[in-house]
Amino acid sequence: DAGVIQSPRHEVTEMGQEVTLRCKPISGHDYLFWYRQTMMRGLELLIYFNNNVPIDDSGMPEDRFSAKMPNASFSTLKIQPSEPRDSAVYFCASSFPTGLFNTGELFFGEGSRLTVL
Amino acid sequence: KNEVEQSPQNLTAQEGEFITINCSYSVGISALHWLQQHPGGGIVSLFMLSSGKKKHGRLIATINIQEKHSSLHITASHPRDSAVYICAVSRGSQGNLIFGKGTKLSVKP
Numbered sequence: 001d002a003g004v005i006q007s008p009r010h011e012v013t014e015m016g017q018e019v020t021l022r023c024k025p026i027s028g029h030d031y032l033f034w035y036r037q038t039m040m041r042g043l044e045l046l047i048y049f050n051n052n053v054p055i056d057d058s059g060m061p062e063d064r065f066s067a068k069m070p071n072a073s074f075s076t077l078k079i080q081p082s083e084p085r086d087s088a089v090y091f092c093a094s095s096f097p098t099g100l101f102n103t104g105e106l107f108f109g110e111g112s113r114l115t116v117l
Numbered sequence: 118k119n120e121v122e123q124s125p126q127n128l129t130a131q132e133g134e135f136i137t138i139n140c141s142y143s144v145g146i147s148a149l150h151w152l153q154q155h156p157g158g159g160i161v162s163l164f165m166l167s168s169g170k171k172k173h174g175r176l177i178a179t180i181n182i183q184e185k186h187s188s189l190h191i192t193a194s195h196p197r198d199s200a201v202y203i204c205a206v207s208r209g210s211q212g213n214l215i216f217g218k219g220t221k222l223s224v225k226p
Contacts, residue, residue, distance in 0.1 A: 033214075042203075042216055042219060043203065043216040044216070045213045045214060045215075048213055056213055059213075091160060093160075105162050105165050106150065106152075106165075106214075107162070108159065108161070108162070110158070110159050111159070111160075113158075
């Protein structure tokens, strides 16, 4: 398996533009997570899905952020309109099918580095 | 106060030294993860543990649930171990993680 695939790896955009980040999880993983990493706040969970259904989006900073998972092999994180404070590295991760607790090992993508000017 | 605290924040060691990174947490957890982030930015899961100890090569992770503390040890450190090591805890069945701020390790040849 190729691992978790994210695109684009780097994006530079201007304030106010729409940004779409994409993620393809590892086949067979039924959990998908979106994280954001900044120097100030470190890694934070934004939202996660189980079997394509959003379970917890309490980490999504505001209504400008939205995430979808239309099928088991694809998810998007959209920012509209983007602002300079959204500049960060956005990671997607997926994990194995669950047991009693979802404490499965996480597999991370390489991340998408977003710069909003 | 952060729910997951790591120490030290920065650590410089000479090649061959034994290294310990500590993680304390203040919430109930179902598991604790140790992650490694290399200078290029990629994140790799090293360990996931809920009790006892795990070993993989030169890396050893321990957890004491009663004391809410975990340690990551690196034996015979090597410059390629230079990275940021991140402790994270997962809670209940929700499957989301709370992250520590990371420990930046630099191993000098």
